[in-house]
Amino acid sequence: MTPTDDLFADEVPEHGPWDHLAIALDVDDVVVALRLATELQPWFRVAKVGLELFSSAGPEVIGSLHDLGYDVFCDLKLHDIPTTVGKAARVIGSLGASYLTVHTAGGVDMVRAGNEGLLEGAANAGLTAPSLLGVTVLTSDPDASQLRPRLDVALEAGCEGVVCAATDLAEVLEVGPELVTVVPGIRPEGTSTDDQARVATPRAAIEAGADLLVIGRVVTAADDPAAAAAAIVESLS
Numbered sequence: 473m474t475p476t477d478d479l480f481a482d483e484v485p486e487h488g489p490w491d492h493l494a495i496a497l498d499v500d501d502v503v504v505a506l507r508l509a510t511e512l513q514p515w516f517r518v519a520k521v522g523l524e525l526f527s528s529a530g531p532e533v534i535g536s537l538h539d540l541g542y543d544v545f546c547d548l549k550l551h552d553i554p555t556t557v558g559k560a561a562r563v564i565g566s567l568g569a570s571y572l573t574v575h576t577a578g579g580v581d582m583v584r585a586g587n588e589g590l591l592e593g594a595a596n597a598g599l600t601a602p603s604l605l606g607v608t609v610l611t612s613d614p615d616a617s618q619l620r621p622r623l624d625v626a627l628e629a630g631c632e633g634v635v636c637a638a639t640d641l642a643e644v645l646e647v648g649p650e651l652v653t654v655v656p657g658i659r660p661e662g663t664s665t666d667d668q669a670r671v672a673t674p675r676a677a678i679e680a681g682a683d684l685l686v687i688g689r690v691v692t693a694a695d696d697p698a699a700a701a702a703a704i705v706e707s708l709s
């Protein structure tokens with residue numbers, strides 16, 4: 473069953489809830505990752521490569537996911553001296569990733585270097601400009617008191633978007649209404665929060681203004697990942 477089978481029997485819709493869904497491929501085996509990505513392709517527009525998959529599969533996985541039709545979200549959460557972050561971001565930009573994360577806790581100079589590097593890498597490779605996302609306060613942290621200063625860093629350094637909890641969205645959109653908002657910690661009603669502290673249901677996150685929901689274990693660790701993805705899309709339809 474795919475979104476088109478289920479919801480729109482006679483026509484193939486160009487847009488739907490899946491425009492707002494990123495699948496976090498948090499596995500350490502590229503074969504498993506690509507199998508999941510292939511199975512889940514009808515339900516997600518964006519595939520997220522995090523530290524686990526990037527460490528195991530290397531940068532080539534970005535191209536493999538792109539070839540499957542995904543926009544690729546490279547979630548490396550860079551945090552180092554500005555020169556190192558800038559150079560790493562330039563490499564990622566040249567590989568065709570659409571999004572890259574950096575920790576705003578690294579400060580304005582570091583985040584700006586990441587942004588410049590990312591855009592330069594993409595431009596040198598003749599690719600569309602990717603988006604730098606500033607991670608504000610991790611959703612595993614129950615204390616969001618650093619949200620405002622980190623948003624200020626993201627805005628001053630020119631981030632196109634931020635990663636935040638759904639519960640942070642009101643403040644984020646007040647301070648930076650133009651920011652693309654990416655929201656992890658998504659948990660449908662009645663599912664385990666695991667190590668996440670600030671969670672929300674898919675619908676609550678979208679209603680609070682999220683542009684892109686990061687969906688992880690609720691789908692990838694489900695007995696039937698496609699059915700779990702279908703249930704999320706249905707909850708948003």
Ligand SMILES: O=C(O)c1cc(=O)[nH]c(=O)n1[C@@H]1O[C@H](COP(=O)(O)O)[C@@H](O)[C@H]1O
Nearest residue numbers: 496522609610611635656657686687688689
């Ligand atoms: O940058 C992220 O994607 C991220 C930021 C954050 O604050 N919290 C967070 O959970 N993430 C990522 O979002 C995904 C959440 O996975 P689940 O908890 O399994 O839904 C993981 O890949 C995390 O690395």
